[in-house]
Amino acid sequence: MTTAAIIGGGVIGGGWAARFLLNGWDVRVFDPDPEAERKIGEVLANARRSLPGLSDVPLPPEGKLSFHTDLAEAVKGVAWIQESVPERLDLKLKVYRSIQEACDPQAILGSSTSGFKPSELQEGALRPGQIVVTHPFNPVYLLPLIELVTTPENSPEMIERAKEIMRGLGQFPLHVRKEIDAHIADRFLEAVWREALWLVKDGIATTEEIDEAIRMGFGIRWAQMGLFETYRVAGGEAGMKHFMAQFGPCLSWPWTKLMDVPEFTDELVDLIAGQSDAQSGHHTIRELERIRDNNLVGMMRALKAQNWGAGAVLNRHDAALKPKALPDLDSADLSQPILTLSRAVPLDWTDYNGHMTESKYLEAFANATDRFMEIIGCDADYIASGGSYFTAETHIRHLDEAHAGARIRVETQMLLGQGKKLHLFHRMYEGDKLLATGESFLLHVSLETRKPCAPSPKIEAAMARIAEAQAGLPYPEGAGSAIRKPA
Numbered sequence: 001m002t003t004a005a006i007i008g009g010g011v012i013g014g015g016w017a018a019r020f021l022l023n024g025w026d027v028r029v030f031d032p033d034p035e036a037e038r039k040i041g042e043v044l045a046n047a048r049r050s051l052p053g054l055s056d057v058p059l060p061p062e063g064k065l066s067f068h069t070d071l072a073e074a075v076k077g078v079a080w081i082q083e084s085v086p087e088r089l090d091l092k093l094k095v096y097r098s099i100q101e102a103c104d105p106q107a108i109l110g111s112s113t114s115g116f117k118p119s120e121l122q123e124g125a126l127r128p129g130q131i132v133v134t135h136p137f138n139p140v141y142l143l144p145l146i147e148l149v150t151t152p153e154n155s156p157e158m159i160e161r162a163k164e165i166m167r168g169l170g171q172f173p174l175h176v177r178k179e180i181d182a183h184i185a186d187r188f189l190e191a192v193w194r195e196a197l198w199l200v201k202d203g204i205a206t207t208e209e210i211d212e213a214i215r216m217g218f219g220i221r222w223a224q225m226g227l228f229e230t231y232r233v234a235g236g237e238a239g240m241k242h243f244m245a246q247f248g249p250c251l252s253w254p255w256t257k258l259m260d261v262p263e264f265t266d267e268l269v270d271l272i273a274g275q276s277d278a279q280s281g282h283h284t285i286r287e288l289e290r291i292r293d294n295n296l297v298g299m300m301r302a303l304k305a306q307n308w309g310a311g312a313v314l315n316r317h318d319a320a321l322k323p324k325a326l327p328d329l330d331s332a333d334l335s336q337p338i339l340t341l342s343r344a345v346p347l348d349w350t351d352y353n354g355h356m357t358e359s360k361y362l363e364a365f366a367n368a369t370d371r372f373m374e375i376i377g378c379d380a381d382y383i384a385s386g387g388s389y390f391t392a393e394t395h396i397r398h399l400d401e402a403h404a405g406a407r408i409r410v411e412t413q414m415l416l417g418q419g420k421k422l423h424l425f426h427r428m429y430e431g432d433k434l435l436a437t438g439e440s441f442l443l444h445v446s447l448e449t450r451k452p453c454a455p456s457p458k459i460e461a462a463m464a465r466i467a468e469a470q471a472g473l474p475y476p477e478g479a480g481s482a483i484r485k486p487a
């Protein structure tokens with residue numbers, strides 16, 4: 001088990017703690033705030049309901065969380081130290097001195113700083129090469145981007161190690177090789193924020209209207225293609241050059257206020273805070289976080305289905321976790337129902353009743369059937385060669401509830417696997433609790449004729465092996481049942 005230390009457990013440190021813990025790391029937190037444990041507990045609760053379900057395979061078992069009143073004790077022997085104390089250079093430098101006096105020289109010391117350059121953070125350090133910027137985005141447990149900003153003090157080996165660790169956490173390290181104040185992304189965010197402040201101050205738009213202008217249009221677009229690919233498409237068939245010719249000149253027109261910042265007078269702060277209260281004050285911050293997480297999970301899973309952008313990062317993370325996730329024909333105990341699905345319930349699988357919605361039981365059982373098909377040899381290559389299974393009939397029984405983030409598994413008993421017929425009985429559990437059963441009858445088909453036919457001898461042999469091994473299992477209660485006619 002690997003261990004990380006989180007120094008500063010506020011909004012960002014809490015998010016880092018959740019990201020590490022849910023990816024199987026032990027986490028030690030040092031934060032003098034007596035409320036830190038409660039706050040991290042709340043962030044962790046949000047993370048538990050949203051992050052594990054982003055994966056279609058189980059994340060490693062959750063690590064152990066501990067809180068420390070002694071910084072030296074927290075950092076001793078850990079592999080990664082993530083500093084997320086307030087954005088004050090003097091404070092960060094002081095904290096690094098204490099950390100470096102106590103930590104392993106090989107440990108990576110990442111700073112969450114939104115704006116300081118790594119050379120500023122390395123100034124006067126005991127071991128400058130140990131410090132890098134690893135700038136995350138809120139919520140750290142869901143958003144993959146980490147701006148990894150380095151200097152020549154950082155060795156290539158250490159930079160590669162940092163990238164590997166972040167990838168192992170499901171993150172996307174973007175290496176910012178030339179340091180600059182506020183890195184890459186925060187320079188955009190500041191420009192957008194500056195413009196927004198002017199629009200409110202000048203009475204052009206309210207905070208709510210500005211948010212609508214973002215989320216109803218370009219905000220959705222940016223989540224999938226960013227700026228340049230979006231503008232390339234906007235240039236039409238003539239592409240980027242045409243786009244630049246058409247819109248380049250506008251940059252010198254007074255479309256933006258550019259670098260001026262409105263003065264933060266009490267009047268402006270009250271105006272913006274008042275509008276923001278009117279817009280969103282009916283929700284608590286935790287409610288807003290949950291609404292945000294629900295939306296992010298839905299969007300990221302949609303990108304995952306397209307294997308695009310942040311969705312491609314999620315798929316790569318799943319692929320790295322998958323080999324350890326499920327057994328195959330040789331590693332499974334064939335005398336028992338076979339593990340065919342193990343995952344967490346994604347947020348977008350839940351409904352207005354606050355539990356996993358019925359159509360997703362079918363999806364989970366269908367995924368379990370797909371896995372069973374792979375186990376007996378009906379894998380992607382076999383399907384490409386022209387054979388597959390079609391489901392002819394399914395019966396699902398809902399026996400108990402499952403909630404977002406719950407770790408579920410499906411175990412599959414083969415009731416018949418002979419010739420073209422395959423009859424499966426799936427049981428879905430959370431721990432020992434039986435949540436549902438799904439019974440499926442499938443026929444092996446030729447994808448060319450679309451008609452039933454015998455499977456390959458290899459599949460016949462695999463089914464025969466399972467049939468023999470499972471022959472001693474009792475016929476499941478509930479198998480073959482149907483909805484009874486009301487008395």
Ligand SMILES: NC(=O)C1=CN([C@@H]2O[C@H](COP(=O)(O)OP(=O)(O)OC[C@H]3O[C@@H](n4cnc5c(N)ncnc54)[C@H](O)[C@@H]3O)[C@@H](O)[C@H]2O)C=CC1
Pocket residue numbers: 007008009010011012013030031032033036083084085086087088095112113114115135136137138
């Ligand atoms: N809030 C945001 O949206 C983002 C913030 N960041 C960066 O993350 C860092 C932390 O920001 P937030 O989490 O927003 O601030 P925060 O105010 O929520 O949390 C800071 C935490 O540091 C603790 N702290 C103060 N002095 C400490 C010390 N000497 N040792 C250990 N802990 C100490 C505080 O008690 C507090 O819990 C900053 O560098 C910020 O620029 C990065 C990305 C996004």
Ligand SMILES: C[N+](C)(C)CC(=O)CC(=O)[O-]
Pocket residue numbers: 113114136137138186189
């Ligand atoms: C406002 N901020 C500069 C602290 C924002 C960030 O650093 C990144 C984010 O999460 O938006």
